[in-house]
Amino acid sequence: QSAQVMDSLGADILRLWVASTDYSGEMSISKEILKRVTESYRRIRNTLRVLLANVADFNPEHDGLPIDEWLEIDRYALARTQEVQADILALFERYEFHLIVQKILGFCSEDLGSFWLDILKDRLYTSGTHSTARRSAQHALWHVTHALLRWLAPILHFTAEEAWAMFTGNEDDSILFHTFAQLPSVDKAEALRHKWSMLREVRTEVQKSLEALR
Numbered sequence: 001q002s003a004q005v006m007d008s009l010g011a012d013i014l015r016l017w018v019a020s021t022d023y024s025g026e027m028s029i030s031k032e033i034l035k036r037v038t039e040s041y042r043r044i045r046n047t048l049r050v051l052l053a054n055v056a057d058f059n060p061e062h063d064g065l066p067i068d069e070w071l072e073i074d075r076y077a078l079a080r081t082q083e084v085q086a087d088i089l090a091l092f093e094r095y096e097f098h099l100i101v102q103k104i105l106g107f108c109s110e111d112l113g114s115f116w117l118d119i120l121k122d123r124l125y126t127s128g129t130h131s132t133a134r135r136s137a138q139h140a141l142w143h144v145t146h147a148l149l150r151w152l153a154p155i156l157h158f159t160a161e162e163a164w165a166m167f168t169g170n171e172d173d174s175i176l177f178h179t180f181a182q183l184p185s186v187d188k189a190e191a192l193r194h195k196w197s198m199l200r201e202v203r204t205e206v207q208k209s210l211e212a213l214r
Contacts, residue, residue, distance in 0.1 A: 012156045016041050019155045020101040040105055041159075044152065047108040048163045050117055051145045054124055055167070058138040065135050067184060074140035076196040077116045079189040081144050084111070088151055089180060097155065104151055112144070115200060146181040153178075 017037045021027045067075060084107050091100045120137050127134040145167060153160040153175045164175035186192065 010158075012159050013038055013041055015155055015157070016101065019097040022098045040101070041156070043105060043113075044108055044156070045159060047112055047117075048145075048148070048159070050112075051141055051148070052163060052166050054120075055138055055142050055145060057129075058135075058142055060139065060142055063130070063135055064139050064142075065132065067186060069132065070136040070140060071133065072192070073116065073119065073196070074136045075186050076192045077111075077140050078143055078183065079186040079192045080111055080196075081107075081147050082183050082186065082189065083193060085147055085151070085180065085183065092154075100151070101155065104148070107148070115203075143181070143183055147183060149175060150178060150180045 013034065017029065017034065018027075020037060020040070067078070070078075084103060088100055088103050091097075091103065120141075123133050124137055149160050149164055149167065153164075157176070160175050164173070165171045
């Protein structure tokens with residue numbers, strides 16, 4: 001059956017199913033389960049496409065900004081990435097892969113897709129190419145992409161390898177040659193996370209009210 005899944009859906013879908021299943025209990029597989037796994041995979045892949053598209057013209061050596069010059073929300077995004085990475089590394093130590101997958105999916109859909117990337121769209125597409133507003137966002141995105149690809153490498157090897165080649169522009173440099181990202185420190189990171197966590201809660205409630213009015 002595994003060969004059939006690989007032939008029809010690809011090896012990374014099978015890998016994701018294995019990683020997302022709690023191996024301490026019964027491991028079930030069905031068309032419905034694989035459908036949900038495929039949807040999760042697409043969410044991750046679509047997130048990577050957005051990240052890669054928005055750092056395609058960014059070179060940290062020439063275009064980077066000191067972190068204290070970034071916009072506050074971009075510094076928060078990096079601080080949040082550090083927090084998620086600490087959780088993920090601890091889970092890797094305990095071989096709790098299904099919880100790692102949950103963390104990654106939550107990061108892609110909630111921290112990035114529903115929040116930060118949603119807010120960044122206008123700034124990235126309307127700000128001047130070399131403006132502080134755009135370079136701040138791109139530099140933060142560059143670090144987030146580094147982190148996310150390395151989280152994915154042990155689970156979605158083929159996808160991470162493909163994305164890494166696009167990200168680095170070097171097909172000879174396998175992502176498996178690298179360890180997890182060493183993210184730069186953010187000043188007053190804990191205070192930033194607390195402040196923006198509250199703002200996100202308020203934003204969620206406001207969006208609910210706006211949706212009801214629509």
